[in-house]
Amino acid sequence: MSFSLQTILLFLSLACTTFSVHSMTMDSSEKETLFRVMETLSSDRNWKASHPEPCNPGSSWPGIECKPAGRDNHLHVTRLDFGNPPNPTCKKDATFPPEILTLPFLQSLFIFNCFKTTKTTLSIPSKAHKLALQQLTLKSNPALVGVITPLISSLTSLQVLTLSQNHLFGKIPEGISSLTSLIHLDLSYNSLSGSIPSQLGSLRTLTGLDLSYNSLSGPIPASLGHLSLLQKLDLSSNSLTGRIPDSFESLSFLSFLALSNNKLSGQFPRGLPKLRNLQYFIMDDNPMFTSLPFQLGRLAKLQELRLANSGYSGPIPWSFSWLTNLTTLSLANNKLSGPIPAGLSELSRIYHLNLSRNSLGGVVPFNGTFLRRLGRNLDLSGNPGLCLTGSQVTETAMLGVGICGGANKSVSTMQQPFGRSNGASLHCSLPNLLLFTPICFWSLYQLLL
Numbered sequence: 001m002s003f004s005l006q007t008i009l010l011f012l013s014l015a016c017t018t019f020s021v022h023s024m025t026m027d028s029s030e031k032e033t034l035f036r037v038m039e040t041l042s043s044d045r046n047w048k049a050s051h052p053e054p055c056n057p058g059s060s061w062p063g064i065e066c067k068p069a070g071r072d073n074h075l076h077v078t079r080l081d082f083g084n085p086p087n088p089t090c091k092k093d094a095t096f097p098p099e100i101l102t103l104p105f106l107q108s109l110f111i112f113n114c115f116k117t118t119k120t121t122l123s124i125p126s127k128a129h130k131l132a133l134q135q136l137t138l139k140s141n142p143a144l145v146g147v148i149t150p151l152i153s154s155l156t157s158l159q160v161l162t163l164s165q166n167h168l169f170g171k172i173p174e175g176i177s178s179l180t181s182l183i184h185l186d187l188s189y190n191s192l193s194g195s196i197p198s199q200l201g202s203l204r205t206l207t208g209l210d211l212s213y214n215s216l217s218g219p220i221p222a223s224l225g226h227l228s229l230l231q232k233l234d235l236s237s238n239s240l241t242g243r244i245p246d247s248f249e250s251l252s253f254l255s256f257l258a259l260s261n262n263k264l265s266g267q268f269p270r271g272l273p274k275l276r277n278l279q280y281f282i283m284d285d286n287p288m289f290t291s292l293p294f295q296l297g298r299l300a301k302l303q304e305l306r307l308a309n310s311g312y313s314g315p316i317p318w319s320f321s322w323l324t325n326l327t328t329l330s331l332a333n334n335k336l337s338g339p340i341p342a343g344l345s346e347l348s349r350i351y352h353l354n355l356s357r358n359s360l361g362g363v364v365p366f367n368g369t370f371l372r373r374l375g376r377n378l379d380l381s382g383n384p385g386l387c388l389t390g391s392q393v394t395e396t397a398m399l400g401v402g403i404c405g406g407a408n409k410s411v412s413t414m415q416q417p418f419g420r421s422n423g424a425s426l427h428c429s430l431p432n433l434l435l436f437t438p439i440c441f442w443s444l445y446q447l448l449l
């Protein structure tokens with residue numbers, strides 16, 4: 001009995017809701033604005049005729065969301081999404097319609113792949129409704145050019161600002177720092193130049209900051225260490241100089257840090273182990289010219305560690321064998337010397353290990369199980385001092401590493417190790433002693449272990 005009463009009540013309330021939404025109309029000036037915006041953007045010329053009531057359930061279209069916002073009895077546009085089907089696609093000469101920002105209840109605006117031929121800029125009209133917009137994404141628009149207008153700072157409710165893959169240039173406006181509700185800021189893949197404004201450090205609620213693939217120069221501001229909620233930081237492919245700031249040790253939620261392809265150099269921050277949530281540390285191609293800190297081994301959650309092509313010298317710290325969640329380790333093309341730490345063979349999740357083009361020496365410490373598991377994802381080539389034992393050779397077709405003792409030349413395509421051997425190779429014949437003292441030393445070291 002009570003069940004059917006509930007059902008009836010539910011039915012009635014649903015019917016009422018539907019009825020009231022149907023009876024709601026758009027504010028006429030808001031509707032006119034929307035029609036003008038569609039004229040500037042949409043490839044569908046008959047749009048106005050086919051959508052006379054754009055917000056009504058029967059007539060609404062993918063890409064628009066309307067809600068009974070406000071206190072009036074109207075439906076208001078709260079979300080617009082253009083560019084990628086099923087959303088409306090853009091006409092060939094579409095340009096950015098500043099009026100779109102005067103839609104009083106617009107919370108989210110997405111424009112992908114839209115401005116392709118006619119150059120246009122992101123302009124923010126003075127009568128923009130500044131308090132509603134929470135999410136602005138203009139992405140992959142090759143004809144969106146110009147500097148990022150300082151007026152962007154008037155959109156003070158923004159939580160997500162994505163302006164990636166356009167042709168924006170000039171400096172990052174310092175005023176962006178007044179967008180204190182920002183959670184995600186992505187300006188990647190543009191031609192932005194100048195330095196990273198230290199004011200960005202006041203965006204205390206940021207969890208994601210991506211400035212990669214621009215032409216930013218100068219040092220990484222220490223103030224970024226104040227972004228204590230940051231989970232993802234990508235500054236790769238710029239021309240940043242100097243050290244990783246010591247203040248980064250405060251980024252205890254950081255799980256993704258990419259700094260590849262810059263001009264960073266010098267020591268890592270001493271407080272590095274405090275980045276205890278770091279899972280991805282991607283930092284290839286920097287002129288670091290230092291040694292690898294033992295402390296890197298304390299980043300227990302690391303899954304990917306990429307430090308190739310950066311002039312690192314000295315040994316691979318044996319602490320790396322603590323990185324039990326590591327799946328990818330690339331230290332290729334540095335000047336690392338000494339043996340491969342035997343503990344690396346215990347990294348049970350690793351499937352990509354690239355130690356190629358260094359000066360590592362001694363017997364490769366991996367057994368058949370390990371060699372078979374990694375297969376071609378193990379690259380040890382270009383280390384003249386490394387060698388494999390006979391039993392390892394039967395497990396793998398690894399190119400570029402010789403056989404200890406050099407008795408079996410069938411798999412070796414590059415440098416042969418020298419001297420005689422019974423597995424743990426002793427490369428210490430007289431000529432080798434003179435020419436390859438470090439190799440000889442490490443071979444002895446391996447024998448003594």
Ligand SMILES: *[C@@H]1O[C@H](CO)[C@@H](O)[C@H](O)[C@H]1NC(C)=O
Pocket residue numbers: 300301325
């Ligand atoms: C390693 O990964 C597993 C599974 O993703 C996770 O449960 C574990 O906590 C991780 N270990 C560390 C030290 O973070």
Ligand SMILES: *[C@@H]1O[C@H](CO)[C@@H](O)[C@H](O)[C@H]1NC(C)=O
Pocket residue numbers: 345346367368369370
């Ligand atoms: C290979 O090495 C791993 C790690 O050291 C070890 O757990 C495994 O038992 C070894 N396998 C064989 C067949 O010796």
Ligand SMILES: *[C@@H]1O[C@H](CO)[C@@H](O)[C@H](O)[C@H]1NC(C)=O
Pocket residue numbers: 308332333354355356376377378379
């Ligand atoms: C290892 O790194 C070198 C240098 O960066 C690269 O050329 C090579 O393809 C990599 N090997 C594998 C197996 O990924």
Ligand SMILES: *[C@@H]1O[C@H](CO)[C@@H](O)[C@H](O)[C@H]1NC(C)=O
Pocket residue numbers: 393394407408409410411
């Ligand atoms: C050389 O190694 C191959 C396997 O890679 C093996 O079949 C062959 O018997 C070995 N030859 C000698 C002389 O050890």
